Amino acid sequence: MKEERGHFGSKLGVVLASAGSAVGLGNIWRFPTETGSNGGAAFILIYLLFVLLLALPVMISEFVIGRHSRSNTVEAYRKMAPRTPWFVVGIFGVLSGFLVLSFYSVVAGWTVDYTMLSITGSLSGNQDFGEVFGGFVSHPYRPVIFLLLFLLITHVIVAKGIESGIEKFSKLMMPLLLVIIILLVVLSVSMPGAGEGLSFLLHPDFSRVTPRVVFSAMGQAFFSLSVGIGCLVTYSSYFSKETRLLPSALNVCIIDTMVAILAGFIIFPTVFSVGVQPDAGPGLVFVTLPNVFNHAFGDAAWVGDIFSILFYLLLLLAALTSSISMHEISTAYIREHYHVSRSRAAWIVTGVCMFLGTLCSLSFGPWKDVTFFGMGFFDLFDFLTAKFFMPLGGIGLCLFVGWYMDKKTVRDELTNSGAAPTSLYGAFMFLVRFVAPVCIALVFLNELFGNLIFE
Ligand code: PHE
Numbered sequence: 001m002k003e004e005r006g007h008f009g010s011k012l013g014v015v016l017a018s019a020g021s022a023v024g025l026g027n028i029w030r031f032p033t034e035t036g037s038n039g040g041a042a043f044i045l046i047y048l049l050f051v052l053l054l055a056l057p058v059m060i061s062e063f064v065i066g067r068h069s070r071s072n073t074v075e076a077y078r079k080m081a082p083r084t085p086w087f088v089v090g091i092f093g094v095l096s097g098f099l100v101l102s103f104y105s106v107v108a109g110w111t112v113d114y115t116m117l118s119i120t121g122s123l124s125g126n127q128d129f130g131e132v133f134g135g136f137v138s139h140p141y142r143p144v145i146f147l148l149l150f151l152l153i154t155h156v157i158v159a160k161g162i163e164s165g166i167e168k169f170s171k172l173m174m175p176l177l178l179v180i181i182i183l184l185v186v187l188s189v190s191m192p193g194a195g196e197g198l199s200f201l202l203h204p205d206f207s208r209v210t211p212r213v214v215f216s217a218m219g220q221a222f223f224s225l226s227v228g229i230g231c232l233v234t235y236s237s238y239f240s241k242e243t244r245l246l247p248s249a250l251n252v253c254i255i256d257t258m259v260a261i262l263a264g265f266i267i268f269p270t271v272f273s274v275g276v277q278p279d280a281g282p283g284l285v286f287v288t289l290p291n292v293f294n295h296a297f298g299d300a301a302w303v304g305d306i307f308s309i310l311f312y313l314l315l316l317l318a319a320l321t322s323s324i325s326m327h328e329i330s331t332a333y334i335r336e337h338y339h340v341s342r343s344r345a346a347w348i349v350t351g352v353c354m355f356l357g358t359l360c361s362l363s364f365g366p367w368k369d370v371t372f373f374g375m376g377f378f379d380l381f382d383f384l385t386a387k388f389f390m391p392l393g394g395i396g397l398c399l400f401v402g403w404y405m406d407k408k409t410v411r412d413e414l415t416n417s418g419a420a421p422t423s424l425y426g427a428f429m430f431l432v433r434f435v436a437p438v439c440i441a442l443v444f445l446n447e448l449f450g451n452l453i454f455e
Contacts, residue, residue: 006162020170024322039208066236073230093230097329102356109146138365194269228390
């Protein structure tokens, strides 16, 4: 018997599942880390510009392709552009899906451990958190166990299907996430000395902008919005005919950007208020923050404990609503291409990611010295996906929708065949045909050959 493809049951489900995909470690862990190492407010401004001009048009293009084709990201191109090489864009998407989920689950595994540690009180008291973190990530098997656990949880949700798995979970978790974030922001900005962190976030210093900063901001925009590798092609293939693509994409962008900025408001004021440097790298939220939680509240140490539990729980839930979307890219493809059940397809993806994820995890410990171009597996997968496949996939998506697809089809998708007229069609077409592909290409060239435009 043929399994049904599945679909999202409601408009709210569409927005919350897509926003769930976008909001994740990218916002709460990667955004502050990148902002911290790239100089603060100026990075954020460039990031915001790229979200609007590059990542948003790519997101809308993904929605157009997915909803029109109602297929996984490879089949979509095969259906809409038969006997052409366009399906290669989809194949790269599926491959990137595996890579992203693998390195992402490593950090997500750390959050599982830190959530448990903070619930059991093991993160309180005077400790050297740099050592705690270093000891944990380089341990031969502990982080691997948490990584596998995280992948199993992701697997269970995906295996349940679109409406009763992915949509239900996102609908429950996203509101909870927003509540936790707001609580944390209030606590954080009311800490003594928070002002310096706020000024780091709000006063741009353009003298610190280098080609590398611009390149990183582009990678961050694509990563954070989950665009460029067909994740949202896959999700939108489950949208209904009534879903309005432009407002949905705008909502997802607004929610994602808001959460990233709020995460900055949680992290930098606290970091500065205890006088640590903001460019601590990937350890920022695992080393610096436990320190802060422990010292910031003086005698009322229990407030710090609550802060800590809430924060890591937030990180974990956000990671899950994203990891299910990465998993679904490949699950949908394998299920439909090889005609296997959802459960079997999901197991294949989980299995492969368990293997690749273990490689990434070990690159912090026993396999530290195994490097390619100077990067271990973790950094390599992060670099290849966020800075390479996602923006390049973005160019492919823009060219496909802007130049290859029939204009009437694109317009029909954006206006629901005329039932929902929009004044933004022209602007979208201009961005997708010219601005986005050209800018992405320029940022690449600028990074490759250095200092062409931005210095
Ligand atoms: N956008 C997610 C985040 O910010 C990461 C992601 C990338 C999700 C690619 C899906 C696809 O954490």
